[in-house]
Amino acid sequence: MQASNMDIIRLTLDTLTDSIFEQMVDIEANCGIFSYPPDVLRECIRIGDTYACMDDETVAGFITVDPAATDYFDTSLHIVNVNVATAYRRQGLAQMMIRTVCGYYANSHAGLMVTLDVEKTNVPARSLYEKLGFVASDMSSENGPTDLVMVVALEQLIA
Template sequence: MQRSKMEIVLLTPANTTDALFRQIVAIEENCGLFTYPPEVLWECIAVGDTYALMDGGTVAGFITLDKDATDYFGLSLHIVNINVTAAYRRQGLASRMLRVCCGYYTESHAGLMVTLDVEKTNTPARRLYEKLGFTVSDLPSENGENDLVMTVPLEQLIL
């Protein structure tokens, strides 16, 4: 597999075909965690906050950001969802999506934090975020006591 040939695409209602959306839904349903229902996944696409990493016609992974998040720190760039298809894991793809997609917001969100909620027991995700420089915050998660809030300054993430 040639990772360099994969491209990150902003999903919109216009370019998200039924076949593509079915892949997004299937990845979400197979992630082994709390899953967002298809209508919420579609809403995230409709507001222009979801990017897919495409390997030709195959979705290798996707990420949803909330650029208007105000749950933590007043305003932050919040990672709502990130998923990599099982067959594509451990190839640096989640790291690439996080760095590249957050990088799109360097001007609009200069000086702000990138935030996310992660289940305490989700070791793969916690390791991923730690490797990228996120640290555990003492803020309580809006998702309840099973989750942690992790944060990193935007400028540090996209270095």
């Protein structure tokens, strides 16, 4: 299925199925970079603002955002985690998920920035974010010197 035809669903602990959670744990464990353990993934879902991109019953990718982040601005929409299953990579899925999900916050976060931390060595992710219009800022990452903080205006991202 093309990325643009896949459903994006908001995950809650009430509706989360074992199948969806197990697929997310597997994608996270095999993502090739630092992996969040299952309890952290579950906590992200509990807090809210985690979305899965579904190819029928298969989780193709997922994203968590923090709409109340205060690390780099008074408030920003912070991309906490974005992950695409290896079989679905390079099909535009991450671009579609980021634009679509950030678009859900167009009214609540009008005029605000979208922020994220990315490992300096994570070339695929940095390329993705640059393609979406993010630029490296000179702010120090809360993750330490291994990471960059990248920012873009929400309006520019979802235009």
